[in-house]
């Protein structure tokens with residue numbers, strides 16, 4: 001097992017990563033004796049709820065399973081959780097446990113942020129995407145039909161327990177979606193890691209335990225370091241370290257909103273967004289054309305989409321991207337690379353290059 005820490009101004013919390021952790025009650029010791037609820041989804045419940053409850057020493061009946069998938073990340077489900085907690089009279093020293101992927105983690109974290117103005121919660125991520133990204137860093141929230149992650153709060157978990165054995169039951173498409181966020185870390189800030197991913201992609205695709213563990217550890221290490229510098233994305237007016245974790249996401253969130261959170265997984269949209277960010281960075285002369293091609297080739301090799309959905313045109317892209325939370329004073333602000341392996345947040349780029357990028361990616 002590896003344990004990393006996220007260092008916040010006022011406290012630190014552990015990220016435990018390794019096989020078999022769901023069956024290690026001592027890791028959940030900080031929760032012992034506290035009233036709690038586990039929130040999960042209907043896919044994950046039959047696989048892991050009982051094991052987690054045994055370690056928590058909690059009654060599996062004190063759990064709620066929501067419908068699986070991105071369309072469940074709604075205010076309506078937040079309201080459902082609020083009702084459950086209130087009916088059960090969960091007190092302010094109660095704890096919510098998020099057992100599942102990023103959808104459950106984001107939604108449960110948000111519920112914990114607002115229930116009685118904030119209670120503790122724990123992340124037990126069971127997808128690759130959640131283990132490398134969403135369970136760490138305290139961005140919580142839900143979607144609105146007009147925009148992705150538009151309602152939310154920063155609320156950090158007490159601990160993260162990533163049992164890598166849970167990835168054995170993950171559908172392949174979900175595994176690939178998680179790899180998109182792993183590739184993101186290499187592209188935004190660690191060229192050596194990107195090289196490693198290229199060299200070890202086949203092992204990752206074969207679920208090789210050692211390769212997966214390293215990918216998870218390195219991703220969490222990078223995210224923890226960035227969150228420690230800029231917990232709430234406020235450094236440099238929102239153009240600081242934390243915003244770089246949004247590489248590819250302005251494009252990705254437009255795709256997800258356009259497709260109404262169906263058809264495309266978040267990681268798939270991120271994959272295409274990374275391709276578009278690389279292409280635009282190359283068009284601006286900030287990164288070598290060959291490096292952009294290299295990123296796109298890696299993403300394609302990982303079995304991820306490299307083109308946005310048919311029907312999403314340049315005007316719609318621009319319009320949807322106009323709602324992005326990074327934008328300031330009506331100006332589009334994007335995370336780009338200068339060069340590959342180093343990211344920057346900019347609203348000062350040639351708009352004609354973005355138009356050319358849209359044209360390239362939206363033509364048949």
Ligand SMILES: NC(=O)c1ccc[n+]([C@@H]2O[C@H](COP(=O)([O-])OP(=O)(O)OC[C@H]3O[C@@H](n4cnc5c(N)ncnc54)[C@H](O)[C@@H]3O)[C@@H](O)[C@H]2O)c1
Pocket residue numbers: 041042043044047068069070073100101102103104106126127128129130133134135136137138139140149166167168169170171174177178265266267
């Ligand atoms: N807060 C953050 O910093 C952050 C970072 C990245 C992504 N996100 C969010 O995360 C969400 C995507 O998360 P996701 O990709 O984990 O999707 P998800 O939560 O929808 O899980 C993917 C699917 O896998 C199933 N599943 C989960 N674990 C399983 C397991 N071990 N075995 C079998 N099936 C399993 C789920 O039921 C679901 O059907 C998006 O909403 C995205 O916006 C948040």
Ligand SMILES: O=C(O)C(=O)C[C@@H](O)[C@H](O)[C@H](O)COP(=O)(O)O
Pocket residue numbers: 133137139148149181242243245246249325
């Ligand atoms: O943790 C962050 O910061 C990220 O940007 C990580 C992203 O992978 C993640 O998808 C996040 O939810 C995006 O946040 P948003 O603020 O762009 O909605």
Ligand SMILES: [Zn+2]
Pocket residue numbers: 133181249266270
């Ligand atoms: Zn993401």
